[in-house]
Amino acid sequence: MGLLTSDRIRFINVAITVFVSLGSFTYGYCSSIIATTLGQPQFYEYLHLAQTGPGLSHTNDITGAMNGLFQGGGVFGSLAVGPIADKFSRRGSIAIAASICLLGGALQCGAVNVGMFLAARFITGFGTGMILCSVPLYQSELAPPHSRGVLVGIHGVWICCGYSTAGWVGYGCFYYTTAFQWRFPLAVQCFAPIMLLIGLFFLPESPRWLALQDRPDAAYKVIKYLHNDPNDPQQILAKEEYYAMQKQIELDKSKGTGSYYELFTVPANRKRVLLGFMTLFGAQCTATIVINNYGIILYTALGYQAPTTLAFTAGWVTVCIGGNAVTALFVDRVGRVRFLLIGFAGCLLALIMEMWLLAVYEHSSNKSGQAAAVAFLFIHVGFFSVCIDATTYIYCTEIFPNYLRSRGSSMSVSGLFFATVIFTCAAPAGFGAIGWKYYLVFAILTFFMIIGIWFYWPETKGLSLDEINALFGDDVAIDISHLTEEDRKALDQQILSEKSQVEKVEDMDAV
Numbered sequence: 001m002g003l004l005t006s007d008r009i010r011f012i013n014v015a016i017t018v019f020v021s022l023g024s025f026t027y028g029y030c031s032s033i034i035a036t037t038l039g040q041p042q043f044y045e046y047l048h049l050a051q052t053g054p055g056l057s058h059t060n061d062i063t064g065a066m067n068g069l070f071q072g073g074g075v076f077g078s079l080a081v082g083p084i085a086d087k088f089s090r091r092g093s094i095a096i097a098a099s100i101c102l103l104g105g106a107l108q109c110g111a112v113n114v115g116m117f118l119a120a121r122f123i124t125g126f127g128t129g130m131i132l133c134s135v136p137l138y139q140s141e142l143a144p145p146h147s148r149g150v151l152v153g154i155h156g157v158w159i160c161c162g163y164s165t166a167g168w169v170g171y172g173c174f175y176y177t178t179a180f181q182w183r184f185p186l187a188v189q190c191f192a193p194i195m196l197l198i199g200l201f202f203l204p205e206s207p208r209w210l211a212l213q214d215r216p217d218a219a220y221k222v223i224k225y226l227h228n229d230p231n232d233p234q235q236i237l238a239k240e241e242y243y244a245m246q247k248q249i250e251l252d253k254s255k256g257t258g259s260y261y262e263l264f265t266v267p268a269n270r271k272r273v274l275l276g277f278m279t280l281f282g283a284q285c286t287a288t289i290v291i292n293n294y295g296i297i298l299y300t301a302l303g304y305q306a307p308t309t310l311a312f313t314a315g316w317v318t319v320c321i322g323g324n325a326v327t328a329l330f331v332d333r334v335g336r337v338r339f340l341l342i343g344f345a346g347c348l349l350a351l352i353m354e355m356w357l358l359a360v361y362e363h364s365s366n367k368s369g370q371a372a373a374v375a376f377l378f379i380h381v382g383f384f385s386v387c388i389d390a391t392t393y394i395y396c397t398e399i400f401p402n403y404l405r406s407r408g409s410s411m412s413v414s415g416l417f418f419a420t421v422i423f424t425c426a427a428p429a430g431f432g433a434i435g436w437k438y439y440l441v442f443a444i445l446t447f448f449m450i451i452g453i454w455f456y457w458p459e460t461k462g463l464s465l466d467e468i469n470a471l472f473g474d475d476v477a478i479d480i481s482h483l484t485e486e487d488r489k490a491l492d493q494q495i496l497s498e499k500s501q502v503e504k505v506e507d508m509d510a511v
Helices: 011-020 022-037 041-046 053-088 090-109 114-142 145-172 180-202 207-212 216-227 236-253 260-265 267-284 288-293 295-301 308-334 336-361 367-398 402-456 467-472 485-497 501-510
Strands: none
Touching: 011 022, 011 114, 011 145, 011 180, 011 216, 022 053, 022 090, 022 114, 022 145, 022 180, 022 288, 022 295, 022 308, 041 180, 053 090, 053 114, 053 207, 053 402, 090 114, 090 180, 114 145, 114 207, 114 367, 114 402, 145 180, 145 308, 145 367, 207 216, 207 236, 207 402, 216 236, 236 402, 260 267, 260 402, 267 288, 267 367, 267 402, 267 467, 288 295, 288 308, 288 367, 288 402, 295 308, 295 367, 295 402, 308 336, 308 367, 336 367, 336 402, 367 402
């Protein structure tokens, strides 16, 4: 049986994917911890930020800058991944990103004034922008095609574990009356990057990166390690994947060098960049990032007070863990595009109901109406986490060819940060000026995303990274997924009989 028809996921694949997702956890925690920090009275007191009166406008500007600088750093960090991941390897880019996140987290925890805190937020944003792109890139290049959705979907689960942990740690520290109330939650940002940096020494490098660096022997050893199966003593599965990968890389190298220039001058690549960028930009058009970062303000406007607002914030992000787990389990069966359509449609309906409830009950004393408004925020994140969150990362790491994947993925992830810079910076002023009507912006954008996905997004379910090229009109060296059993047997015989690089590596191992 060929590689692409196997239903087996080896424990080692899962273990590596879960461990490297400490980087995903890092992004989730660092991104979300500001939401609870802005709900801690000691934070405002220590930094001399007014919560009421004439100084409130200045405070709103500072809190907007805290989010804007983090997301702005993310833009630069995500764009930096392309050349860094190609030069220093996929593992190397994760290590650099984790180091920057560690530095930023330490500086936030030790901040003594607003300026230092803002600078630390930018540094942390740069690191998380890198890590958000590097982790799924690494995961996708190690995962077998039939389980790529499951394995890369774990990235989304761990992002939400970071969200949830940030929410509950912030909630637990609310009852302290010293600077520990906000410093400790910020210090927790450092734990996951430290563990990741230590563990990276023991993880294999991406075989596709090794092959692109003209190190076929090392690439084959990694593939054999990942797909070693006692029921396949001749290592046919590993040889098929390696053989197809090598042939595709040889074909790709004849097309170009993998520069940013090729992303925008080749029509098929321009389409990939547009789809990747808009997939992650569009995900933030659902208003999820605004609800996440300003949940405390939204719940307060509905008449709730701390610590209830902190509990709502923590509970809201906890929903994401189960939602992303559903994605990981079913996205390979349901399909990426179908999941995205269901998710965007569900978010749109939840936004419409939220606007109606806020228009009627926001400034009333009707507890039932206010509770319903909170409930629809939870329904909104349910649709987002089940169908959109992890699916976007899976899709954007799949659609680019090997030699452009790191740069294409970085361009795609930059879309997320471009969107969050725009929406989070505008949110305080938007909600302050027009209240619930600010949601109209997201409802309209979400509607247009549904139309675009329906007509223009190709489905990638079940295809190898090499075979996805055909969806964009590119040549595929070996289309293993669509081989007949007879053709597959002939290919396996060719691989076994041909004195190829595979056999040369095995001869070296034997010596």
